[in-house]
Structures are given as C-alpha cells and as structure tokens.
Amino acid sequence: MEEIGFLGLGIMGKAMSMNLLSHGFKVTVWNRTLSRCDELVEHGATIGETPAAVIKKCKYTIAMLSDPAAALSVVFDKDGVLEQIGTGKNYIDMSTVDAETSSKISEAITSKGGCFLEAPVSGSKKPAEDGQLVILAAGERALYDAALPVFDVLGKKSFFLGQVGNGAKMKLVVNMTMGSMMNAFSEGIVLADKSGLNPQTLLDVLDLGAIANPMFKMKGPSMIQGSYPPAFPLKHQQKDMRLALALGDENSVAMPVAAASNEAFKKARSMGLGDLDFSAVHETVASGKGSS
Amino acid sequence: MEEIGFLGLGIMGKAMSMNLLSHGFKVTVWNRTLSRCDELVEHGATIGETPAAVIKKCKYTIAMLSDPAAALSVVFDKDGVLEQIGTGKNYIDMSTVDAETSSKISEAITSKGGCFLEAPVSGSKKPAEDGQLVILAAGERALYDAALPVFDVLGKKSFFLGQVGNGAKMKLVVNMTMGSMMNAFSEGIVLADKSGLNPQTLLDVLDLGAIANPMFKMKGPSMIQGSYPPAFPLKHQQKDMRLALALGDENSVAMPVAAASNEAFKKARSMGLGDLDFSAVHETVASGKGSS
Amino acid sequence: MEEIGFLGLGIMGKAMSMNLLSHGFKVTVWNRTLSRCDELVEHGATIGETPAAVIKKCKYTIAMLSDPAAALSVVFDKDGVLEQIGTGKNYIDMSTVDAETSSKISEAITSKGGCFLEAPVSGSKKPAEDGQLVILAAGERALYDAALPVFDVLGKKSFFLGQVGNGAKMKLVVNMTMGSMMNAFSEGIVLADKSGLNPQTLLDVLDLGAIANPMFKMKGPSMIQGSYPPAFPLKHQQKDMRLALALGDENSVAMPVAAASNEAFKKARSMGLGDLDFSAVHETVASGKGSS
Amino acid sequence: MEEIGFLGLGIMGKAMSMNLLSHGFKVTVWNRTLSRCDELVEHGATIGETPAAVIKKCKYTIAMLSDPAAALSVVFDKDGVLEQIGTGKNYIDMSTVDAETSSKISEAITSKGGCFLEAPVSGSKKPAEDGQLVILAAGERALYDAALPVFDVLGKKSFFLGQVGNGAKMKLVVNMTMGSMMNAFSEGIVLADKSGLNPQTLLDVLDLGAIANPMFKMKGPSMIQGSYPPAFPLKHQQKDMRLALALGDENSVAMPVAAASNEAFKKARSMGLGDLDFSAVHETVASGKGSS
Incomplete structure (x- = not known):
C-alpha cells in the first residue's frame, strides 16, 4: 500500500488524509470542490482530476463522503469510480451510510471484479485528527487485512465484522x-x-x-x-x-x-x-x- | 474525634472500622454476635457490651447495619442507642435504609438532644476495604463537618445533601x-x-x-x-x-x-x-x- | 329485610335510599348534615340521630360515604357503628374505599360479632337513580345472599367476589x-x-x-x-x-x-x-x- | 349503474357480488379460477373472460382481491384492467392494500383517463353476506357519489375520506x-x-x-x-x-x-x-x- 487514493476532503477526510501523508503514505486526493485539495498538496499529496482518475492511478482508494447521496454519486455518476474499477482494484468506503446504500455500492464494485470494504467510523473531528477513530469494517476480509497498516494510522482500533452491512x-x-x-x-x-x-x-x-x-x-x-x-x-x-x-x-x-x-x-x-x-x-x- | 463508636461489623462495617483503626482512630465496636469483634480487638479496638454502652462512652458513633429492621432495632430496642443519646452525643447512620426509616431515627435522636446524620454509601466490599466509598450524607451540617476526617478515611468522596432523607x-x-x-x-x-x-x-x-x-x-x-x-x-x-x-x-x-x-x-x-x-x-x- | 338503615345521603346515597323507599322498604336514614334527611322523610323515611342509633334499630344497615375518611369516621367515632354492632347485626359498606380501609372496618365489625360486606359500585348519579348500578360485593357470603333483594332494587347486576378487598x-x-x-x-x-x-x-x-x-x-x-x-x-x-x-x-x-x-x-x-x-x-x- | 363489473370472487367478493345480484344489479364477474363464477352465473351473473374484457363491457368495475400482489396483477398484467381503461371508465378497488399500492394503481388508471376510487372495508365474511360492511372510500369524489347505490347494498355505512391513501x-x-x-x-x-x-x-x-x-x-x-x-x-x-x-x-x-x-x-x-x-x-x- 504505497499509493493510496482518497475521495472526499470534508472535515473528516482532510484530517484522515493528512494523517496518511504524515505517516509516509503517497496520497492522491480528489474532492468535488478541487480547491480544498490545495492544503493537502502543500503537504505532498497529488491531485486526481476525477474519481475515475484516482481509481485508475491507485490500487487502493478510500472514500469519506458526507452522506449516502454523495457516496452513491461518486461511484455511479459520470467520471465515477465504476468507470475504472476492476480486477486488482480495491475500494474502501468509510462514509457513514445505511446498509442498503452500502450493499448497492458493494454489488456494483464486485460485479466489475473489484474488491470492496465498508468501514464506517465512530468518532468525529478530534479523533480523526488524532488518529483515534474506531473503525467498523465489513466486506472482503483480504482487503481488510491489507488495509490494516492504513487503519492503524487512522484509528486506535479497527474491527472486521463480516459481511457488508454489518458495519x-x-x-x-x-x-x-x-x-x-x-x-x-x-x-x-x-x-x-x-x-x-x-x-x-x-x-x-x-x-x-x-x-x-x-x-x-x-x-x-x-x-x-x-x-x-x-x-x-x-x-x-x-x-x-x-x-x-x-x-x-x-x-x-x-x-x-x-x-x-x-x-x-x-x-x-x-x-x-x-x-x-x-x-x-x-x-x-x-x-x-x-x-x- | 479521637474516640469513635462503631455499631455493626458485617462485611462493610468490619472493613470500615478496620480502616479507622489503621488510620490511628480509637474505636469501640459492638456487634449483635459479639464474637465478630475479636479480629478488631486484635487490631486495637475496644468492645462495647451494648449499643447504649458505646453511645455512653463515645462522643461520635457510626452505625453500619444490614437493613432497616436492624437499623431501627439498634436504636429503639432495650439497651439501644436511645437510652444514652443526648446533648453532646452524635450518631451517624451509614446503613442503606429508606427515607422513612431514616426520618424516624432522626426524630428520635434529635428529640433527645442528640445530633444525627444519615450517610449511606455507594460501593460494596472492595471499595469499603480500600477506603474508596462514595458517601451521601444528609442531616446536621455541623456533624458532617466534624465527621469529615472520618469520611476522608472511609471514602474517596463525600457529599452533604441537605435535609434527612436526601441521601x-x-x-x-x-x-x-x-x-x-x-x-x-x-x-x-x-x-x-x-x-x-x-x-x-x-x-x-x-x-x-x-x-x-x-x-x-x-x-x-x-x-x-x-x-x-x-x-x-x-x-x-x-x-x-x-x-x-x-x-x-x-x-x-x-x-x-x-x-x-x-x-x-x-x-x-x-x-x-x-x-x-x-x-x-x-x-x-x-x-x-x-x-x- | 323489612327495616333497613342507611348512612350517608350524598348524591348517590340519596338516590339509592329513595329507590328503596319506592320499592316498599322501610328505611331509617342518617346523614352528617341531618337536614339532608328531610326529603327522604317526606317520602316515608324515619330519621336516626346517630350511626349507632341506626345500627341499634335495624338488623341491616347500608353505608354510602364519600371517601375512606368518612367511611372510617362513621364506624369508629363517638356514636359510631361500633358502639351498637354485634351478633345479629349486619353492615354493608357500599362506599368506594381502598382494600386496606375496607379490611380495617371489616375486622372491627366482625370482632364484635357483626356481619360485614363491602359492596362498592360501578356507575354514578344516573344509574343510581335508575337502579342500574353494578355492585361488586365481597365479604360474608350469607349476608350477600340476604341482601340480594336490596341489590336487585339498587343495581342491574351484582357480583359476589369472595374475601373482603376483592371489590x-x-x-x-x-x-x-x-x-x-x-x-x-x-x-x-x-x-x-x-x-x-x-x-x-x-x-x-x-x-x-x-x-x-x-x-x-x-x-x-x-x-x-x-x-x-x-x-x-x-x-x-x-x-x-x-x-x-x-x-x-x-x-x-x-x-x-x-x-x-x-x-x-x-x-x-x-x-x-x-x-x-x-x-x-x-x-x-x-x-x-x-x-x- | 345498471351494469357492474366485479373482479375477484374470494369469500368476500362472492358474498358482495351475490348481494348486488339479489338487489337487481346486472353483474359481470371474473375470477382467476373461472369455475368459482359458476354459482354466480346460476344467480344471473354474466362471465367476463379477462379483467380487460370486464372493463370493456362495464362502465363501473369493482375489484376485491386478496392482497396487494393480486391487486397489482389484475391491473398491470396482460389482459389486465389497464388495457381497456380510459375516459368514461370507472374502477373501484375495495381490496385491503397499503397506501403505496393504492397510489400506484390510482396513477396508472387516471393517467389513462379513467376514474379511480379506493374503498377498503371494515368487516369480514358475515358482514359481507349481510350487506353490513363499513366502507372507507377515498379518491374521486364524483365516482364515490355515483357508487353510493352500490355501497348502500354492500355496507351499512360508507365514508368518503378525501385523497387516495386516506382509506x-x-x-x-x-x-x-x-x-x-x-x-x-x-x-x-x-x-x-x-x-x-x-x-x-x-x-x-x-x-x-x-x-x-x-x-x-x-x-x-x-x-x-x-x-x-x-x-x-x-x-x-x-x-x-x-x-x-x-x-x-x-x-x-x-x-x-x-x-x-x-x-x-x-x-x-x-x-x-x-x-x-x-x-x-x-x-x-x-x-x-x-x-x-
């Protein structure tokens, strides 16, 4: 996991991607309002022009969107995740969404050959900045195992809970x-x-x-x-x-x-x-x- | 508060009076089954033959009885607290009883000129042994103030809650x-x-x-x-x-x-x-x- | 049951005793404010000076008081029911009181040799006037049986529910x-x-x-x-x-x-x-x- | 309302259409299992081969289906209501369905120019046979008014409750x-x-x-x-x-x-x-x- 994509730079996403940078990960970021990427770039991040572009570039991509609508849009809309996802690509959605939304995204990703993990978090701004989130992951076990070094940076503890929806x-x-x-x-x-x-x-x-x-x-x-x-x-x-x-x-x-x-x-x-x-x-x- | 009476040597009372002894207080103990006093005597306690005898001897007496019936019996029965209570005598009931029982005891004590404080505790055997009880006191404020050195030994924190019944x-x-x-x-x-x-x-x-x-x-x-x-x-x-x-x-x-x-x-x-x-x-x- | 005593001429009691009179019973009435007896007297009732006097005169007496305090007072106070109750005397309390009050009255009556029945009713003014109450009786079964002709006048239905308190x-x-x-x-x-x-x-x-x-x-x-x-x-x-x-x-x-x-x-x-x-x-x- | 179509001859539908026949209405019936129509035919009913055929023949058609799935199927499937519904045709669904199902049917009917009324009933077999149902109608007011002679036969009382879904x-x-x-x-x-x-x-x-x-x-x-x-x-x-x-x-x-x-x-x-x-x-x- 050298190169990580990161979609969504709200309060949470910004703090989390900053943590990844400061722990030595290479991060390619995207945000709907691209200007929010500037501060990250100053700290060494690269910009991806679209979600699709980020997926194309990175083997592992994390999403941290504000709500189910945004989470769906980033995947299904034009220039979205689905256009480049496929075998060998991994998508970790850490947004807080309902089980139904999560399942819809999971099915779309996996039907194209990609790997999916839902990983909503417990904790807000301060724990995000301090790398003290609690991560409730579910979906592809192998991807969870591969993501552990990242989760160790972002949270104080992560759990693997089984099938998609359990988070x-x-x-x-x-x-x-x-x-x-x-x-x-x-x-x-x-x-x-x-x-x-x-x-x-x-x-x-x-x-x-x-x-x-x-x-x-x-x-x-x-x-x-x-x-x-x-x-x-x-x-x-x-x-x-x-x-x-x-x-x-x-x-x-x-x-x-x-x-x-x-x-x-x-x-x-x-x-x-x-x-x-x-x-x-x-x-x-x-x-x-x-x-x- | 050099000399303290202590009525009731159940699990709680024994641990509490032991704590008082080890902190340098002189303690006169009484228990319905007198043999339970032996271990305390080994550690320096004196025995009182009856509740009345303990009251007579000590300016301050603490009670730690098992239930409302026992708390009432020790006060009102023959050779009980009431026979010797009076001006200058102080009675602190730390048993867990209902507000009605506490009020009944309070009235009997104060009508004879004694001072009364209810002081039920939060915490069981282990905190009692460790002097880590939480003490919920109510009744005579002056008596609470006088008892603080004792409460500091028995508990990690004590509260004065106002009138009798509030504990x-x-x-x-x-x-x-x-x-x-x-x-x-x-x-x-x-x-x-x-x-x-x-x-x-x-x-x-x-x-x-x-x-x-x-x-x-x-x-x-x-x-x-x-x-x-x-x-x-x-x-x-x-x-x-x-x-x-x-x-x-x-x-x-x-x-x-x-x-x-x-x-x-x-x-x-x-x-x-x-x-x-x-x-x-x-x-x-x-x-x-x-x-x- | 030719001669019936009736204690209490509130809204309910007045309607009930009027019903008894109009069905041919001889009724001796008492009320704390005696002037409330006047209308009953016009319809043929006799006045009793005190509860005790009514009990003395009548083999069967019914009480219909406003609350537990009144029900107790009529029995236990000076010139009350207890002064004349005894073997061969029957007391039916139709007031709405709690089980405890009812038990207290029951014990006092029966310990003097009298017979007791509690018989609270379901229904208010109109059913009382129309003889359409529902009567929930409990206590002495023989007295219930003897009182049935009276209950048939006062109510549309009566139940015998067993021991005192069940009403x-x-x-x-x-x-x-x-x-x-x-x-x-x-x-x-x-x-x-x-x-x-x-x-x-x-x-x-x-x-x-x-x-x-x-x-x-x-x-x-x-x-x-x-x-x-x-x-x-x-x-x-x-x-x-x-x-x-x-x-x-x-x-x-x-x-x-x-x-x-x-x-x-x-x-x-x-x-x-x-x-x-x-x-x-x-x-x-x-x-x-x-x-x- | 001389000629009425009736779709669904379960326990309820059979009793209701029988009532219509005995009150002088001409009724054209359809049921998924056509043999259930025989008894109705003996009492003067005509058979419609499909829901569409019934709609084509009758200005007013009533449906009484067992559940939402059946109610939807009769409207949307091949040979269903939608194929013949249009201006001047009226459809009254008396099945018990949820508000969503009812709205879906309503929209389909009205978008083709037909009139729609939902009219679920309160009451089961016996009231259906006795014409004693309670009818909770909602939708097109004019259709409700036109249907009153029918509702008077089927029920003891009908209510018009406003927009579709209120029933x-x-x-x-x-x-x-x-x-x-x-x-x-x-x-x-x-x-x-x-x-x-x-x-x-x-x-x-x-x-x-x-x-x-x-x-x-x-x-x-x-x-x-x-x-x-x-x-x-x-x-x-x-x-x-x-x-x-x-x-x-x-x-x-x-x-x-x-x-x-x-x-x-x-x-x-x-x-x-x-x-x-x-x-x-x-x-x-x-x-x-x-x-x-």
Whole structure:
C-alpha cells in the first residue's frame, strides 16, 4: 500500500488524509470542490482530476463522503469510480451510510471484479485528527487485512465484522444503546431536581460510580443549563432509533425500553427540538409546568 | 474525634472500622454476635457490651447495619442507642435504609438532644476495604463537618445533601438511572446477537466510545454467557425502580423509560430471576425462541 | 329485610335510599348534615340521630360515604357503628374505599360479632337513580345472599367476589383497563388528525366496529374540541393506575402498556391537568407544536 | 349503474357480488379460477373472460382481491384492467392494500383517463353476506357519489375520506387503537387472575360498563382458555402497529402506548405466536411462571 487514493476532503477526510501523508503514505486526493485539495498538496499529496482518475492511478482508494447521496454519486455518476474499477482494484468506503446504500455500492464494485470494504467510523473531528477513530469494517476480509497498516494510522482500533452491512448495523446498535442511556440520564436529572436534590451533585455522584461515562460527563452540565448545542442532532438520533427498532422488528426482538426512548425523541421533535443536540430529549421530561 | 463508636461489623462495617483503626482512630465496636469483634480487638479496638454502652462512652458513633429492621432495632430496642443519646452525643447512620426509616431515627435522636446524620454509601466490599466509598450524607451540617476526617478515611468522596432523607433519595435516582442503562445494554446485546453481529465485539466497540462505563465492562461478558451471579439482586433493583417511580409520582415527573425498565424487571421476577444479579433482566429480552 | 338503615345521603346515597323507599322498604336514614334527611322523610323515611342509633334499630344497615375518611369516621367515632354492632347485626359498606380501609372496618365489625360486606359500585348519579348500578360485593357470603333483594332494587347486576378487598381490587382492574384504553383512543385521535384525516370521522368509523364502546362515544366529541369537563378526575384515574401497577408488582405481573399509560397520566398532571376529566390525557399526545 | 363489473370472487367478493345480484344489479364477474363464477352465473351473473374484457363491457368495475400482489396483477398484467381503461371508465378497488399500492394503481388508471376510487372495508365474511360492511372510500369524489347505490347494498355505512391513501390510513389508525386495547384487556385479565379474582367475572363486569365492546365480549372467553383461533393473525396486527407508528413518525406524533403495545406484539412473535389470533398477545403478559 504505497499509493493510496482518497475521495472526499470534508472535515473528516482532510484530517484522515493528512494523517496518511504524515505517516509516509503517497496520497492522491480528489474532492468535488478541487480547491480544498490545495492544503493537502502543500503537504505532498497529488491531485486526481476525477474519481475515475484516482481509481485508475491507485490500487487502493478510500472514500469519506458526507452522506449516502454523495457516496452513491461518486461511484455511479459520470467520471465515477465504476468507470475504472476492476480486477486488482480495491475500494474502501468509510462514509457513514445505511446498509442498503452500502450493499448497492458493494454489488456494483464486485460485479466489475473489484474488491470492496465498508468501514464506517465512530468518532468525529478530534479523533480523526488524532488518529483515534474506531473503525467498523465489513466486506472482503483480504482487503481488510491489507488495509490494516492504513487503519492503524487512522484509528486506535479497527474491527472486521463480516459481511457488508454489518458495519452499519453495529453503528445502529451502539446508537440505540446511547439513545436509551440519554433518556435514562435525562429522567435522573429531572427526578433529582424535582425531588429537591442538586442536579450538579447528581452528576458528581454518577461520575464516581459504576456507570460513569464520558457522555454523562460531557453533556450533563449543559443539559442542566437547558443548553443543547448540536453535536449529534436529535433528529438523526431519532432516525437511528427508528432504524434500530426496525432491525429488531425484522429479527423478532422486542425492545420496550428503546421503544419508549424513541417515542421520547419523537415527542422532542414535535416540540421543535429536532435540530438541537440529542440531549435535548431532556426537555421532554423537564417540560411540565404545574402539577395537581 | 479521637474516640469513635462503631455499631455493626458485617462485611462493610468490619472493613470500615478496620480502616479507622489503621488510620490511628480509637474505636469501640459492638456487634449483635459479639464474637465478630475479636479480629478488631486484635487490631486495637475496644468492645462495647451494648449499643447504649458505646453511645455512653463515645462522643461520635457510626452505625453500619444490614437493613432497616436492624437499623431501627439498634436504636429503639432495650439497651439501644436511645437510652444514652443526648446533648453532646452524635450518631451517624451509614446503613442503606429508606427515607422513612431514616426520618424516624432522626426524630428520635434529635428529640433527645442528640445530633444525627444519615450517610449511606455507594460501593460494596472492595471499595469499603480500600477506603474508596462514595458517601451521601444528609442531616446536621455541623456533624458532617466534624465527621469529615472520618469520611476522608472511609471514602474517596463525600457529599452533604441537605435535609434527612436526601441521601436515600440520591441513591434511588442513581439506581434508577443504572437500571434503565442495564435495560438499554441488554437490548443492545440481544439486537446485536439476533442481527448476526458478535455480541463480544459490541462490548469491545462500546468500551472504546462515549458511553464506555465500568458496569458494561464488568457485567457484559458474563451476560453474554447467560451468567448472572448476584452482586446486586434483581429484586432489590426492581424495588428501587419502584420507589424512584413513586418519588416521581409525588413530584409529578413522568419517566416513561424508567417505567418501561421497571416492567422489564417485573417480568424478570415473574420468570423466577429475582435472586440473580439485576443484569439478568437480559433474559427478558433474549428469551424468545421461535419467530413468525 | 323489612327495616333497613342507611348512612350517608350524598348524591348517590340519596338516590339509592329513595329507590328503596319506592320499592316498599322501610328505611331509617342518617346523614352528617341531618337536614339532608328531610326529603327522604317526606317520602316515608324515619330519621336516626346517630350511626349507632341506626345500627341499634335495624338488623341491616347500608353505608354510602364519600371517601375512606368518612367511611372510617362513621364506624369508629363517638356514636359510631361500633358502639351498637354485634351478633345479629349486619353492615354493608357500599362506599368506594381502598382494600386496606375496607379490611380495617371489616375486622372491627366482625370482632364484635357483626356481619360485614363491602359492596362498592360501578356507575354514578344516573344509574343510581335508575337502579342500574353494578355492585361488586365481597365479604360474608350469607349476608350477600340476604341482601340480594336490596341489590336487585339498587343495581342491574351484582357480583359476589369472595374475601373482603376483592371489590376494591376488581375496581382497580377495571379502571386500569379503562385508563389504557383512553390513552389508545387519544393516540388514535391525534394520529388521525395529524395525518390529514377528520377525527370526527374516526369516531364514526370506530362506533361502527368491533371496538365500539360507550366511553369513546360519550367522550370523543368533546376531546376533539379540547374540552374535558371532569366526570372522573384525571388525578384519581392516575391514582388508580398507580395502585393497579402496585397490585401487579405484588403479584409479579409486568404490564408495560399500563405503565406507559400511567406515565402519560403523570405527564398530564405535570401539565396542570389533574383536576380535569381523565380524557385530558389527550393533551399529552396532542400538545406538540412545531416539528423537525 | 345498471351494469357492474366485479373482479375477484374470494369469500368476500362472492358474498358482495351475490348481494348486488339479489338487489337487481346486472353483474359481470371474473375470477382467476373461472369455475368459482359458476354459482354466480346460476344467480344471473354474466362471465367476463379477462379483467380487460370486464372493463370493456362495464362502465363501473369493482375489484376485491386478496392482497396487494393480486391487486397489482389484475391491473398491470396482460389482459389486465389497464388495457381497456380510459375516459368514461370507472374502477373501484375495495381490496385491503397499503397506501403505496393504492397510489400506484390510482396513477396508472387516471393517467389513462379513467376514474379511480379506493374503498377498503371494515368487516369480514358475515358482514359481507349481510350487506353490513363499513366502507372507507377515498379518491374521486364524483365516482364515490355515483357508487353510493352500490355501497348502500354492500355496507351499512360508507365514508368518503378525501385523497387516495386516506382509506388505508384510516384502517391503520383503527387497527392501532384496537391493538393497544387488546393489550390493555390482556393486562387486565392477567392482573385479575394473579390477584385472586375470577377472570370470567371481570369479563362480566366489563360487559356491563362504559368500556363494554364487541371485541372484549367475543374474544375474552377464549383468551381465558388460552385459545387463540386466528381471525386476524397477530403478525398482521403487529405489521399494522408498525405502519401506524411509522405514520406517526412522519407526522411527529409520539405514541408511547402504541409503542409499548407494538413491542408486546413483537415479543409474541418471538414466542412463535405470529400465526395465531392477535389476542395471543395475552400470552406475553401471562407467561411468567415463578416469582421472587
């Protein structure tokens, strides 16, 4: 893996390709707005004019696009990946997309003889810059093995999860668990407050015990203030809860707590909180005014 | 605080009084079964024949009894605390009891002129031995301040929470949050498993992310094995959920996720799992056999 | 049963004793405010000066008091039932009280040699006037059999449910079922409305199908208007849900739908709707303003 | 509307076309298995060889097919409705299909100049034979008005609900309400039983009160016996709950009680009860064995 292609230089993609450069990889970059490539070029990257051109040049190409539409476009549109993919070419999509999108891309690549790996990540800007992402890979095992030196640069840990789609599913399970925890936390904060306890003290007590975790520590203080700057928007969290419940439906798994949590997030959306951080579900518990 | 009385030498009380001795405090101990005092005496403790005798001898007395019945008995029965309590005497009950029991003891002590502090702890045998308990104190502020040198020996952190009853309430809020988290975790594990993902990999992924916490790390592996050795029995967890929901009822706080979690714990009880660890709620999610 | 005592002439008691008079029974009435007896006297009733006096005069006495406190007072206070109760005397309490209150009265009566029957009713003013109540009796079977001619006048149907307390429990089960149905109905109305369907048409469709019932028919139109004149106050409905859930807790019955309904009623209380009709739980579903 | 075409002679279609014949309409029938037309012919019907032939002959054609696949096939396949539909031709689809299927058919018909009405029904075999169906029509208003004489024969009541898709939505809202009621009922039955009350007596009490309804009366006795002969299969009920929740999701309506009910139906599916009647959700409440 001497020469690596890299498609997509958003916040994440830029940080990741910079990491590859600084670890001695040769990188050929492409971005829809080509001017975003300039900084990378200053650090030694080469520019590819189109996705197809990058694929043609490199044996291994990584994509980090913003959403399913962009991920599909880069592959299927004119001058796209499909035009040059084929035997001996390897494509690793690290974008966060749903299982269906991932499968569509996988089938197109492999039917032309290429190798495919989905590898969505857990972690945002800071971990991307620090090479501390968690990588959830699935698809072609041989490609995963070959990509390990790259993953070691980009993340603190990578997992191979089996067939294409499993990366997306793993993210759903994690986010569902996180969403229910956020509801549990919100109910605890409000119960403390309404029972005459200091919610900040609750945070301090929680942080010393068996359920202490970074999310409570990071979001608790602003939740108490009623402030929810969007890190992970509530409407996206609710969408993931819905998809996780649908996954449970397919597999006959009843999940009453996730279902109750999902309704709380829906309630929050109906209150106009969908664009705030998902911790704004706190408002659905706290919002009562009077009592009788 | 040179001379301290200590009532109750169960697993917790023994570890705590041993800590006090090793930090240079003079300790007078009493236990219903007096033979349990022997080991403490070897380490320098003096024996008090009755709770009343200990109160008479010491300005400060700590109690660490097994349950509300024991906590009440030590105070109100013949040769009990009440017979010698009075002005200038201080009583710190560190047992885990409900708010009502604590209030009853508080009233009896203070009506005789004594000072009272409830100080239930978070943490079990190991933290007790290591002086790493978290202490949730409430009642007489001056007594809390005076007791700080003792709390510094017994715990890694102590909180003063205001009026008597607040210690018990804080424990309920923490345990309610913990109970809902356990349900969220169980649903995640089962969803992963039934969706074709390796549950152990889910544990690994969770442990690297924003919701990583000691409870998931500690209990996850045995839950996957279907093993639930009782650290905190499920029926006690369900009781705490019920009491927390009742506290919410009093204060007009709707908590749909805690309510759903409570029903899952009740379901677990109906399946005969009440004496296992509270992580056995996992079985209520996992138990379905067929599908259609 | 020629001569019947009747304690309590509120809305219900007055209608019931009037029915007894018009069916040829001799009735001796007592009420805390004696002037309320006048109308009954015009129709042939005799006045008893105190509860004790009524018991002394009559072999059979019925009580219909407003709440547990009144039910207890009439029995235990000075000049109360207990002063004259004894072998050969029969006491039928038709007030709506909890199982505990009923048991307390039962024990006091029977320990003096009297016979006791609890017989709470389902139905309010109109059915009371029309002799169309539903009577849920429990306690002494022989007394139930002897009282059948009276129950035939007061109600359209009576049930004997076994030991004292079962009448109260049956009411809880019925009210719990009713409370969850009200939530199901509210969610249906709001879903229809927000999905672009006419909620009034939903009422019409429901009324023609397998789940048509008097409650939907009676309360639906005003719910659509956002009007909730209190027939059965929401806070009382929520109390009954809570007690039913507690009964389930005692008997290890998990009831996730009742639990979700109970939280909705609590939410309604937190919104200040506790004194309105229990159909006001509709507001908890409808209340969202925006969306995103 | 002298001459009416009728496509589909299953249990429902046969009863409906027989009703039309006995009320003096001329009917041209078609069925995939043509032999099922014989009995209708004996009562005066004419046979159409294909759906296209029926459309060609009749100004108004009604379809009553078994499922979405059949409804689509009759329209789009060779010799299907589309081949002859056009200006002046009217098509009324009374099959129960989802909103998407209905829209697809509607667009195909209207793009050729035909008129379309969806008109799913509430009610099964008996109401179909007795002309007592409830008809939920949506689409072309003028066609609804023209069809009223036919609907008066087939049903006891018809509704015009606006644009295509609203018929399907109304059925979802009704079935969702019904599904939550079934859960409320199941919980009531089990709570009565486990609390020492006779469940049959609960049925009797319910049947005399404000929530008495045909479903409780019809299904209660067999539920108590643990018998669930499939009238409306549980897996179909759960599918409708899921679709109703999705409809709520689209419109930002949180429905916590429906969500809890849906999870109970999913639990039932995981227990292998999906092919039984939806009242088998009773087993999810009743199934606990032990207790602690």
